[in-house]
Amino acid sequence: xxxxxxxxxxxxxxxxxxxxxxxxxxxxxxxxxxxxxxxxxxxxxxxxxxxxxxxxxxxxxxxxxxxxxxxxxxxxxxxxxxxxxxxxxxxxxxxxxxxxxxxxxxxxxxxxxxxxxxxxxxxxxxxxxxxxxxxxxxxxxxxxxxxxxxxxxxxxxxxxxxxxxxxxxxxxxxxxxxxxxxxxxxxxxxxxxxxxxxxxxxxxxxxxxxxxxxxxxxxxxxxxxxxxxxxxxxxxxxxxxxxxxxxxxxxxxxxxxxxxxxxxxxxxxxxxxxxxxxxxxxxxxxxxxxxxxxxx
Numbered sequence: 652x653x654x655x656x657x658x659x660x661x662x663x664x665x666x667x668x669x670x671x672x673x674x675x676x677x678x679x680x681x682x683x684x685x686x687x688x689x690x691x692x693x694x695x696x697x698x699x700x701x702x703x704x705x706x707x708x709x710x711x712x713x714x715x716x717x718x719x720x721x722x723x724x725x726x727x728x729x730x731x732x733x734x735x736x737x738x739x740x741x742x743x744x745x746x747x748x749x750x751x752x753x754x755x756x757x758x759x760x761x762x763x764x765x766x767x768x769x770x771x772x773x774x775x776x777x778x779x780x781x782x783x784x785x786x787x788x789x790x791x792x793x794x795x796x797x798x799x800x801x802x803x804x805x806x807x808x809x810x811x812x813x814x815x816x817x818x819x820x821x822x823x824x825x826x827x828x829x830x831x832x833x834x835x836x837x838x839x840x841x842x843x844x845x846x847x848x849x850x851x852x853x854x855x856x857x858x859x860x861x862x863x864x865x866x867x868x869x870x871x872x873x874x875x876x877x878x879x880x881x882x883x884x885x886x887x888x889x890x891x892x893x894x895x896x897x898x899x900x901x902x903x904x905x906x907x908x909x910x911x912x913x914x915x916x917x918x919x920x921x922x923x924x925x926x927x928x929x930x931x932x933x934x935x936x937x938x939x940x941x942x943x944x945x946x947x
Contacts, residue, residue: 655696656819657682660732660739662748662767663922664796664811665909671807672709672899672909673798675748675765677732677739678702682822683904683931684719685940691821699725703944704737706752706761709899709909712803714761716752719946735947744769746813750800756942763800767811770794771839775865779846779854780825785818792833792840792860810835812922814842823932825849832887834914834921841868841914843888857888871914876923879906885925889913896920903939904930 652658657680665672680698681687687701702725705717718735726733731740736751748765769791776788789812796811812833818825829846839861846854857868874893876885881903887893891913900907905926912921930936 652680652698652817653819654698655691655821655824656680656698656817657822658698658815658817660790660813660815662746662765662796662811662813664767664798664809665920665922666710666798666807666809668807669920670710671798671805671809673765674705674707674709674899674907675750676705677734678705679725679727679732681719682818683940684944684946685937686719686946688821688932688937696821697722702734704734704739704750704752706737706750707900707907708761708800708803708805709897712805714754714759714803715900715943716754716761717944718752718755719944721946724947744772755945760802761800762802763798765799766797767791767813768795768797769813771860771863773860773863773865777844777856777858779829779844780848781852784820785816785822785825787814787816787844789814789840789842789858789860792842793835812840823928826928827851828884828925828927828929830886830923830925832910832912832921832923834912834919836915836917836919838862843868843870845873845886845888871912876908876910883925883927883930885923887912887921887923890916891918900924903936904928 660677663674708714720735746767752761779785791813794811831844859866871890879901889912896909907924910923
């Protein structure tokens with residue numbers, strides 16, 4: 652992986668009863684790290700020295716943890732990724748995520764084991780920029796999850812989603828912002844993606860995943876959602892007027908929501924996320940981040 656590059660593995664899920672949710676992101680070359688950004692400015696942007704496992708829990712017992720680790724605390728190969736006390740391991744069609752993290756600035760533990768069963772995997776990658784330096788792949792958009800946490804204590808199962816992104820340069824070199832959402836239906840999953848590049852050109856697409864096949868889906872209209880607490884603009888693709896069921900994340904440069912949208916004549920609950928790369932790449936945000944994202 653070149654200096655300034657990145658790779659991340661993303662998982663999200665909701666419990667069958669709708670009472671719990673989570674997102675987990677494993678980073679090599681943490682794109683949202685102020686330490687990695689500073690290292691790149693100084694000409695030493697080795698992605699292997701800026702790794703993290705981000706865990707966010709939603710529902711009654713909310714938690715958010717992300718501690719960056721250097722090369723001395725990281726081991727990885729094609730089947731596993733160890734980052735300090737947390738780890739991801741692939742065994743056949745099961746990804747086992749062992750979590751042992753601590754929230755900041757209020758120190759609270761997040762620990763336990765999450766198992767994601769990848770029902771059907773897809774290998775089709777999509778270039779998000781004109782040069783093909785930034786790629787996205789929905790690895791297992793319709794998966795199953797089994798959550799067994801001891802801090803905070805919770806046990807649940809539900810549908811899950813897994814994708815990955817990777818790039819050969821910092822994301823702020825290519826993008827201003829993007830938004831995406833995903834839903835599950837009885838056949839598989841549908842993903843909507845909108846990226847705005849630095850030159851204001853756009854990459855917008857919708858893809859359906861069912862039975863091992865990938866299909867193009869007509870893009871429904873874009874609807875603006877209410878701005879976040881920090882003024883973040885948010886939008887989502889929907890055939891009907893969307894509704895925010897619950898706010899999952901509301902940060903200075905990104906938001907994540909549980910939303911209800913219209914697709915193919917029906918209403919679905921979906922995950923939605925908006926990211927402002929331009930806001931992330933500001934001095935104010937860079938100075939705020941270490942309070943929640945320490946580096947050990």
